[in-house]
Amino acid sequence: GDSVTQMEGPVTLSEEAFLTINCTYTATGYPSLFWYVQYPGEGLQLLLKATKADDKGSNKGFEATYRKETTSFHLEKGSVQVSDSAVYFCALSDRGGTSYGKLTFGQGTILTVHP
Amino acid sequence: ETGVTQSPTHLIKTRGQQVTLRCSSQSGHNTVSWYQQALGQGPQFIFQYYREEENGRGNFPPRFSGLQFPNYSSELNVNALELDDSALYLCASSDFNEQFFGPGTRLTVL
Numbered sequence: 001g002d003s004v005t006q007m008e009g010p011v012t013l014s015e016e017a018f019l020t021i022n023c024t025y026t027a028t029g030y031p032s033l034f035w036y037v038q039y040p041g042e043g044l045q046l047l048l049k050a051t052k053a054d055d056k057g058s059n060k061g062f063e064a065t066y067r068k069e070t071t072s073f074h075l076e077k078g079s080v081q082v083s084d085s086a087v088y089f090c091a092l093s094d095r096g097g098t099s100y101g102k103l104t105f106g107q108g109t110i111l112t113v114h115p
Numbered sequence: 116e117t118g119v120t121q122s123p124t125h126l127i128k129t130r131g132q133q134v135t136l137r138c139s140s141q142s143g144h145n146t147v148s149w150y151q152q153a154l155g156q157g158p159q160f161i162f163q164y165y166r167e168e169e170n171g172r173g174n175f176p177p178r179f180s181g182l183q184f185p186n187y188s189s190e191l192n193v194n195a196l197e198l199d200d201s202a203l204y205l206c207a208s209s210d211f212n213e214q215f216f217g218p219g220t221r222l223t224v225l
Binding site: 036042046100104 | 156217
């Protein structure tokens, strides 16, 4: 079945540091890929998405590129802020394109940014 | 802020009881999905409803059941509660182009 593996956490960075959170996936077909963010005590918010190979999703300075050859969707940000502290989830949808089917999530990576 | 609401916010039940969680979808969305998020884990797909019909189910036992109403709001029912059912339950409202998650219901089973 489909699965998503995220890098072991938690991740602790100083403000303005470079962020990478690794994500690899296993899926049949051509899934869509997502990064979600969860702030303390809140639900999930979509951060960015990519619906086909070589697409780059971006939002709020975060970027991730859909790499079919390495089955990866690593999240990057050039300069993190304290307000980026949250839990980040990589996910895939069992439906390609923009339709939202069943989402399979990774285990989450806790990011803490210190001033 | 999305238009997806869930009730109640928090709930405490004891083993063996039954619980009903509710979700109001975003205006114009015809699909609702439910997820269980145990502490420190990623959400796990329970099932999805599309226009009042179940449209996919994850690896959850039959004591997890649901409904979707003509206005596309939805309920999640769990019978014979077990301690491991303690989790944050999230609903997600979607149409073909977008999906929004609600804030979740925190269920504690004692």
